[in-house]
Amino acid sequence: MIDVPNSNIRGALVAAAWLFGTSLACAQAPSSAPADDSALVTRGEYLARAADCMPCHTSDKSKPYAGGLALNTPFGAIYSVNITSDPTTGIGRWTYDQFKRALHDGIRADGAFLYPAMPFDAYTGIEEADLKALWAYVRRIPPAAVENTENGLSFPFNIRLGMLAWRELFFAPASFKPTPGKSAEWNRGAYLVEALGHCSDCHSPRNILGGIKGKAQFTGADIDGFYAPDIASAALAKNWTKDTLVQFLKTGSAPQKTVVFGPMAEVIHDSLAFLTDADRAAMVTYLLDSPPPPDAPAPQKLSPLPAGVYKRAAKLYIDNCAACHQDHGTGVANAIPPLANNPAVTADEPYNIITVALEGLPAGGTFGAMPSFAGRLSDRDIADLANYVRTSWGNQAAANATAKMVAAWRETVPVPDYGTQAASSFDCGEVGGAPGVATPDPKAVAAISAMLAGGNRDVPAMVSSYQGADPSASPADVVNALVTAYCPVVAASAAETYQKHAELRRFSLEAVADVSPGAAAVAFPPVDTIWASPAGKSLVTREPGSLAGPLKCPADDGKLVPVALAGKASALLGKPTLPVSGDKATQLAGALATTNPKARLSDVANALIASYCTLVVADASLEPAQQHGWMEQFGEQVIETLQLRP
Template structure:
């Protein structure tokens, strides 16, 4: 893994230099007796080697972005310069085509190159030394079959004296002992198989273990978690895992990167699952889970966290931030939506010892993966102090017992180091608006008309249908998309100049833009903005768009079931489908009801189907005991979004 090696190399190079005077030429090290390997390995041996290479996660580190597999060239940045992975294809000039099996074995088992130089531990030879002889032969058979790629290895960009490999001898004498894996007597075959995959081939401890000042794994605290490139590889020692995972859900997570109602993978671990673990057999994944859940506990395993409650004032403002920014998707009680949004309550990534994962995800956002959809970045919406409050809130709410140890200074440091979108910098939080008018010849909103609309809006005109008419009158051939862009561009400076938090401004601009999209569509233009303060569906061509409520504060008011807004027959059918569910309903339920109702009445308007479900669900939420007003609004909002998104692609 690139993240693992970047963090690790920096510490090891410093040690190698400090102790370099202890060195002796590596060529004098003892080598094993020559081992006979078939000159032309059979296909079965090669296939086994390919599988083992997946288990060992070899390809990602030996492949540059956009480069050919295993041809090397991946740059690993360290505080002392850049290291590059090497070409391990069968090319005899630039790869390892001239190597013998014994050269290959010596590199993996002993950490020594063909020329006798010590390998930097960017190559995890301290784990690979455990690979047994038969598997080494299979790996060798596979790499010999890799297509030759003539690609010279880049020169490492390490400054003197960090480029002296001899300095690694001292580290090796202190912390490295070559030894093949030996099964533990008295343990099952599955447990030992899991130990081999986790400890040797998978080298899991490289990311999940803290290191001492010399860069070596703290053996007494192995697998108890460590910071890695802006993320926190969590505690996976048996005590911590057994408190949160069952074997079947852990196997599913290792296979797919997601576990229902628990978590979804992100960061460096996403690469591991995509490139390595997802290729392993179910039996091997089960063996890994068996070992991880029952591995010998490290002597220095940390005690379970005892979360402390937030001070009342901090809790109050953080709770508001959560309702305004997170609750619609992750639900007021942090339960998420089954099949679409991961929970925050009980999520191992949320309650890790350090808050880095939550901070990084809030700043960067997440792409869609596994069962779950994408998550936007909140870096541009929330300040460092607000993000720290929000992170501490989710780590200490709904039964989560993590330590509330996020700080504004920590968020600021992470904002500088992780890959935050351009709009996520603090400078961009000033709510910059798009400039209207592109290159000559490009069609877009008319700048003069947009400026006139801005003045009109600033003067108090918020009548969106009238504003749509104004632009269409000034630009008669404008397409609906241009009209929407024009109104959003006109309204943005007005919102930017208003008071309030950035996220409030973004929410208002989003609401205005959605309404403009509805009004710019001919079938929707005659439909007035609904007076009900809930999410609402409006017809737009052959599909529909959603209109947001003007506020998510105050008592929840549901549309009257009098047949004036929604046909009574659809309301009755919606009531039969929804019944009296346990709240909140999972996202898949709303999608299923929407599809079922559309199938039952194929002639009904999609907007009527959506609004029948929204109205019915609103009544259910309104009548449920024990819900706060913010929870009620969040339940209806999330449900309405799911229903509308489903129906937008139904016909």
């Protein structure tokens, strides 16, 4: 049965894989040792046996853990590294956090990606307490001054940045979680087999990129001329009983069964023979009852997107975003913002991602500029990419972007930036349109122009007017029509050119924000008061779901508005006479944005809106309709002020 391949590639022989990478690299400041952690060290030694670390990291038996073992892969030789406590050639200067990052995240101490020869795809499941015990043991491995051997990988596999795609598609850091309904013994066995023992890394076939083939997990693999046999539960049940399999894992032989040879002999001799009887029994309990393998790799399993959409969107992310935003959306500290756990990314509306993808972002603060992808990605591409980013790496936003919604937002792109020739001339023939876009209905546009010329700036009313005149119009058509109608009105005003541009830009964003909810794949959750949503460099207004009943203020829990910013907004507002005038609202918005230049404009607006709401609700003399009216006036003025900021 488990007569796995070759003594030169055993154990962590993810050499079945693809790029078997160096597991560790030297790091930085040494950490201080605990006063007495002998019990932890003893447990760590046991766990290191269970994880089968020594055979892979030992070439010269007289220098255990000093590395140098050649792992032969289809892409060239890769050599295990020195993980002794030597401070120069080993990991003697590592910290626990760096050790954990290597095992849990597959990232070296110097920040480079590990190749999956170090089976971090399994070790990511090791529990925190066990990681600490392993670290207590590993840091006491006697130092051996053995230089690491340079890998012999061929181009392009010697470029570690290529691991971005592999990690995005096949790896998701995740700690082991017991399976409900299974016994403690079964779950212990699952932990030993899947995490510490990393059995799947040798006994599962790989695809062309080195990822384990979905339903083929445990079904056997060819490795360097040897065969790691099928150990899926169905295959084991045909030939093994629990008792004989337990004996085999302990001794390497069983009555009337095979005798172990090759790398599996080392696994038993150096690892499994040292485990307790209970742990070996737990492993067998799990192996004889292991669940059917998943259809998809771990990252895809965690996604709510359909399999086809996920694969397409993941490729879009790898091709267009991963080089800067990194795998798993982590970004680069002080250079590129993260996409994981970013509130602008996970807002109820997907406007921010859509706008940034279409328009890019200028350099600002510590972050560099981001290019526009409007010319290289279609509406469907951007919608899929937005939904992928909003639902990956722990982000739990709704996958509500659609191609129709993106098409509507694309209509705001032709509004020229101030300072360009088009903006200076304010040529309305070019503003609001795009090549290949049908001309809006002339009569409907004329009706909207009349509303605007008369001073009506009610965007929802104009949207309804155009949709009534042209029921078949797409969201993009509606936005194009409104901008086409408003452009001459803005052009005829006496405002400065930059003011004209800013006003037309603000109007276009409000128009697209008004038509977008109808194009969403998933309905946006309602809000109780006027609210600001991020949209690239700007923000848009989110209208309350209902104006009936008493006014409800947003929860003061730090989830919707940063606590520090909310405190500053409240202090700035003080206790004014209600209602606050439009001029005063403008001053407040400008002052809070100016004194908090790193804050998102949407957070600035919402901090003021939430603080003002508490003041309005506290006035018991007000009727609900008056409360809502005051909030609408204040919120609109604050948001419009921030929209018009340079």
